[in-house]
Amino acid sequence: MSSDVIVIGGGIAGLATAHELIRSGASVTILERSRCGLEASWAGAGILSPLLPWDYPQSVARLAQLSNSLFPEFIEALTTETGIDPEYQASGMLVLPELLPESSGDAKGLRQDARNQMAEDWCGRNAFPMTRVRSREIARALARDQEAFWLPGVCQVRNPRLLQALIRAVNLAGGKIVEHTAVAGLRVERGRTQSISTSQGDEYSADHYIVAAGPWSRQLLGEHALKLDIWPVRGQILLFKAQPGLLDTILLQEWDYFYLIPRHDGHILAGSTLEEAGFDKSPTTEARQILLAKAHALVPALTEETVSGHWAGLRPGSPANIPVIDRHPSISNLYLNSGHYRYGVTMAPGSARLLSNIILDKPQPVDVTPYQWPR
Numbered sequence: 001m002s003s004d005v006i007v008i009g010g011g012i013a014g015l016a017t018a019h020e021l022i023r024s025g026a027s028v029t030i031l032e033r034s035r036c037g038l039e040a041s042w043a044g045a046g047i048l049s050p051l052l053p054w055d056y057p058q059s060v061a062r063l064a065q066l067s068n069s070l071f072p073e074f075i076e077a078l079t080t081e082t083g084i085d086p087e088y089q090a091s092g093m094l095v096l097p098e099l100l101p102e103s104s105g106d107a108k109g110l111r112q113d114a115r116n117q118m119a120e121d122w123c124g125r126n127a128f129p130m131t132r133v134r135s136r137e138i139a140r141a142l143a144r145d146q147e148a149f150w151l152p153g154v155c156q157v158r159n160p161r162l163l164q165a166l167i168r169a170v171n172l173a174g175g176k177i178v179e180h181t182a183v184a185g186l187r188v189e190r191g192r193t194q195s196i197s198t199s200q201g202d203e204y205s206a207d208h209y210i211v212a213a214g215p216w217s218r219q220l221l222g223e224h225a226l227k228l229d230i231w232p233v234r235g236q237i238l239l240f241k242a243q244p245g246l247l248d249t250i251l252l253q254e255w256d257y258f259y260l261i262p263r264h265d266g267h268i269l270a271g272s273t274l275e276e277a278g279f280d281k282s283p284t285t286e287a288r289q290i291l292l293a294k295a296h297a298l299v300p301a302l303t304e305e306t307v308s309g310h311w312a313g314l315r316p317g318s319p320a321n322i323p324v325i326d327r328h329p330s331i332s333n334l335y336l337n338s339g340h341y342r343y344g345v346t347m348a349p350g351s352a353r354l355l356s357n358i359i360l361d362k363p364q365p366v367d368v369t370p371y372q373w374p375r
């Protein structure tokens with residue numbers, strides 16, 4: 001069995017890359033261990049921005065900005081090709097700084113002022129719209145009125161729908177998706193991947209091989225991973241069903257990164273945890289209680305009675321949240337698109353474009369050195 005490109009892993013990274021390559025004329029096969037789009041890419045919250053972009057290296061912000069510029073066309077293409085609406089919307093994000101008691105004024109207050117100034121400077125430099133507001137001007141359901149930052153340009157998407165659209169678009173465009181097929185190993189000779197074997201004992205070969213296996217990427221590559229550092233970081237989300245319109249915008253607490261994300265139909269996602277639990281993706285009672293307490297403290301209408309779901313997913317953790325989007329240093333037809341950690345949906349179209357440009361030898365829109373394969 002052979003094709004131009006084999007993509008290993010049918011999460012957002014693999015599907016978006018396949019979609020991009022097919023649109024450039026490549027013939028692509030995706031091999032997925034279970035079913036496409038059911039791991040972190042399904043579990044994620046769908047905010048299309050680093051939570052506080054000024055807290056990250058510029059390489060994270062740059063990739064997010066590239067993706068943001070590509071998202072409208074990406075969604076338009078998917079919706080037209082498939083008829084599925086991924087509910088892409090600029091719902092904006094309201095950032096709530098920590099409320100300091102009067103007595104803590106001085107040192108802590110000064111630190112907060114400095115952070116606020118840093119955030120404003122960063123937004124100014126990066127043409128990222130931001131204004132200072134009173135929080136209840138934007139979200140009336142909040143328990144407290146306070147000073148806040150309003151970022152009206154932040155968008156969101158509904159992950160499961162985006163994934164459904166991508167799967168259908170890849171299929172309709174002639175991409176081949178082979179599910180329930182785990183890649184077990186790579187056969188590398190003379191500096192090239194010759195073929196890969198699957199758990200069923202089949203062999204597949206292609207001109208190019210892309211690993212997009214999320215937190216499993218390092219294990220899968222084995223000795224070929226070199227100094228690649230990608231590991232699983234569990235994240236849990238609690239889902240509420242509220243009256244549509246209770247909340248129209250994303251809320252983010254600055255000090256603990258706790259967020260609420262409203263969907264059109266009244267669902268509100270509360271998240272998320274950051275836990276090192278290996279490959280265990282079971283939701284826990286403790287996390288449920290913490291997320292419920294935080295959600296209720298922020299928006300009192302969110303109570304136990306309104307909880308309607310709870311799940312966990314495994315992010316592909318990476319140092320400083322910088323993904324690897326690159327060709328292998330010594331295996332000329334092996335590539336990686338992984339390690340997007342907290343922002344794999346945000347960075348999907350940009351990462352797909354960069355990797356596709358590497359494979360097709362096209363010029364890059366941004367400096368790709370930060371995303372190199374560590375050696």
Ligand SMILES: Cc1cc2nc3c(=O)[nH]c(=O)nc-3n(C[C@H](O)[C@H](O)[C@H](O)COP(=O)(O)OP(=O)(O)OC[C@H]3O[C@@H](n4cnc5c(N)ncnc54)[C@H](O)[C@@H]3O)c2cc1C
Pocket residue numbers: 008009010011012013014031032033034035036037038039040041042043044045046047048049181182183184212213214215216217220234235236237271272273312313314315316337338339340341342343344345346347
């Ligand atoms: C709770 C939570 C909230 C999040 N919120 C956001 C957010 O708001 N915004 C944002 O941008 N990002 C968010 N993320 C992060 C984002 O979801 C991830 O960065 C992204 O989904 C990673 O996508 P991926 O395709 O690399 O990995 P995955 O979705 O894990 O896909 C990898 C795929 O590879 C397959 N695979 C693994 N091994 C093999 C093998 N040997 N053979 C074949 N297939 C294999 C797996 O089955 C899986 O389908 C969140 C994540 C979580 C968990």
